[in-house]
Amino acid sequence: MLDTNKYFWTGVVFLLPISAMMLTFLVVPSMQTIALSLTSWTGIGRITYVGLENYRIIMDDASFLRALKRTLFMGFSIALLTNLFGLTLALALDRAFRTQKALRALFFIPKLIPIVVAAFIWKYMLDANNGMINKVLSELLGRDVKLLLIDTPGNVVWTVIGIAVWQIVGPVMLVYLAALQTVPHELKEAGLIDGANAWQRFRSIVLPLIAPGITINVLIGLANGLKLFDLPFALTGGGPANASETLAIRIYSNAFQSSELGYGMAGAFVLTGVVLVITFVFVFLSKKYEGTVHG
Structure with a gap:
């Protein structure tokens, strides 16, 4: 008898x-x-209780609300683009050919580079005046090329999104590869016999069966996008003109640069709440979809 x-x-x-x-x-x-x-x-001295005053100020703080909107835009963009590219790569590499393993490793390498190191490398390459990319393009085209990818407010957000996608698309691709390998080959053959084309087989057979992998990967993308701090901070410091300032950078600035620690903690709690709400809603919808598919 068990004890x-x-x-x-x-x-x-x-x-x-x-x-x-x-x-x-x-x-x-x-x-x-x-x-x-x-x-x-303020981080030192006497602690003064102010109740919900910090949260009231947040609702009227235009810079905080702009950072929140920007963070949501970047988070959803990173999640969407990472999954689109990751799934596309996984579908392309889910075949037997000679360089399959080498390509998988190649796409995973960016994740192995510390993000701050990667940010400084990209900053060197994208610099408008002395960046390697502008120099190479100038040599190839025979004229002076100056792409302002991190030096103008209109381009910097998309540049940060692109680098973030480049960094995490490898792990996302591997999750999709693992999910694709669980799809029974017999079901694909049955769809082919029934006359379904490639898109119909993917939409009706493959996509429902890899739904758990989609859930995991979207959460990976959202988590990396909504808490984005180190990449834009190292790349641009939140500039130019605060155009790449995420909510995490705004919280850091309030708490540690402006010595408004209480206000910064209120911002951190707001960010945590936003992430939790988005995560719970997405997981609920994903589970509902999976239940519909497998029910």
Whole structure:
């Protein structure tokens, strides 16, 4: 007969380390953030309780709201483009040919480069005056070429989105490859026999069966896009003219550069709430779709 008491305490022992880490690095900081968001603390000195005043100010802060809108736009764009390119690459590489493994590794390499290092490399290549890309194009075309990809407000957001997609498309592609390999070959052959073309087979057979992979990859894209900080901060510092300033950069600026720690914590809590709401809504819709497909 099994000693349930022994197994219970064994489970407790195994759960204690991760529980302690979650409590120390997630639960306690989250509670501290909520508490500090209700104050006007500058980081030093006396802590003054102001209630929901910081949140009221946020609703009237034009720069904060612009950063929020920009972050949502970048987050959804990164999620959409990453999945489009990742799925396209996965479909192209889900075949038996000689360079298949080499190409998979090649597309995954950008993820292995630390994002700050990658940002500085891209900054060097995209510089309007001395950037490698402009120099190469000038030599090839025989005239002076000056692409302002990170130096103008109209282009910098799309440049940041493009670099973010370049960095995470590899892992997304691998998830799709794994999902595609679970699709029974017999179903594809049955669709072919029934006269379905390639798009019809993909839409009716492949797409529903890789729905869990789509859910994972969209969440990867949203997570990377909505919390975007290090890439635009290292690439442009949020400029030019705050055009690439994300909500995370705005929170950092308020909390640590302007010494408005309480206000910055309120902004951090707003960002967390936005991410949680979007995540829960998307997961709910995804599960509903998967239930419809497999039901």
